[in-house]
Amino acid sequence: MRTWEIHGQCTGCDVARQLAPELIATDKDGRSIMIRQPVTEAEQRAMNAAAYACHVGAVQPTDGPLDPADDPYPIRLDDKVYFCGHNSPANVAAGSYLLRRPEGNVMMVDTPLFSHGLAERYSVLGPVTDVLLTHRDHAQHGERYAAHFGARLWIHEGDLDAAPTADQVMRGREPIEIAEGVIAHPLIGHTEGNVVFVADDTYCFSGDSFYWSRATQDVEVFDTVTWYSIREFAASLQRAVPRLKFEWLLPGHGSRAHLPAEEMAGRMRSLASRTVDLIPRAIDFTAVRY
Numbered sequence: 269m270r271t272w273e274i275h276g277q278c279t280g281c282d283v284a285r286q287l288a289p290e291l292i293a294t295d296k297d298g299r300s301i302m303i304r305q306p307v308t309e310a311e312q313r314a315m316n317a318a319a320y321a322c323h324v325g326a327v328q329p330t331d332g333p334l335d336p337a338d339d340p341y342p343i344r345l346d347d348k349v350y351f352c353g354h355n356s357p358a359n360v361a362a363g364s365y366l367l368r369r370p371e372g373n374v375m376m377v378d379t380p381l382f383s384h385g386l387a388e389r390y391s392v393l394g395p396v397t398d399v400l401l402t403h404r405d406h407a408q409h410g411e412r413y414a415a416h417f418g419a420r421l422w423i424h425e426g427d428l429d430a431a432p433t434a435d436q437v438m439r440g441r442e443p444i445e446i447a448e449g450v451i452a453h454p455l456i457g458h459t460e461g462n463v464v465f466v467a468d469d470t471y472c473f474s475g476d477s478f479y480w481s482r483a484t485q486d487v488e489v490f491d492t493v494t495w496y497s498i499r500e501f502a503a504s505l506q507r508a509v510p511r512l513k514f515e516w517l518l519p520g521h522g523s524r525a526h527l528p529a530e531e532m533a534g535r536m537r538s539l540a541s542r543t544v545d546l547i548p549r550a551i552d553f554t555a556v557r558y
Contacts, residue, residue: 270329271305272315278326281361282558284318286523289482291315292327298554300326316340321353323361323381342366342390345524346516349471352390356381358408362476362520366393367467369447373397376419377465377473378520379409387416398422398447402475403462404430405495406520422446424454426461438463441504443511453508457501458494464508469529472514477501478539479522483557487517487525487535491546492555502543509540522558 272291274284280298291311293303306312316338319327328334341353350366356379364378374394378401380386390396396417401407404427411433414421422436438444444452446465453464455477465473481488489505491498515532517525527535 269306269312270315270331272302272319273328273330274300274302275326275328277324278322279324279361281323281355282522283321283323283355283361283363284327285558287318287321288314292318294558313340317343317353321355321363323355323357323359342393345518346471346526348468349516349518350393352376352380354380354386356409359406360521362406364406364520365473365518366390366396367450367471367473368393369449375400375447375450376413376417377518378402378406378475379413382409382412382416384416387413391417398436400446400452400465400473401427401431401434402464402473402477402520403427403459405459406475407431410434422452424452424461424463426454426456427459428461430461441507443508453512455501455504455508457497457499457504458490460496462496462501462504464512466512466514469513471516471518472512474517474519476520477505478517478536479519480517480525481557482523487532487539488522488557489539489543489546490521490556491543492549492552494548495551498543498546498548502540502546505540505543509536512536522556 278299285292295301342350348368352364355361364380367375374396375398398420399414401423407430420436421434423431423434424438441454449468
């Protein structure tokens, strides 16, 4: 059984803590620390998942380098959804996903670190036909993955300058069906071109719009990291929530959650109500309630 350590370059992005919550916790400065070593094979796999997701390589074995044979990605979350791992520093350590469609093709939602080897690893699940970008913060590598796969590249017009070669530009503020069963909901606010993708009334890829907080055990918004307008976002959320139906919350940052659709809908209504009362604040990453 390998032993592990977390090096000082940890940025406190929370990814490792999400993947190995029984083994990794937060120190007083918001960075990750080991609280105990793995003792089961499942815990060892969790540490490998944390190591191969960490965007700065802070999670490392103490007895030598990582073994590529232990790379678990992509990790299956459900019948249709996989987590890519290999979070990229250029995308602020955001998580990304693969969505399998009934036709046999795959959609990539936001992007992991790019390499030809990783692209081939992801394409084993099926031909990747679309790369969906939730907003500008997660747009790095989108053009490279789309070019590698020969895929369509989607982004909202408000953030088009972050992926200027995108051939599928979403416009306006109304929902857009981009493929059968896949709806893009513009939620302007976090950025000017922020979008949430919902597939099959089941999976919500929320980017940086909202996430599951382990601290509050509820759905929360990144109100202290809103680049465009929290008031615009509150208005967007009010419009969108009555149309949103899903069970899986799959964010770029923060924890994932799987709840019955009715419970998730109730939590989203509550979130929309709370967000109306938020006021503009200075950007403060340390205030996020993971």
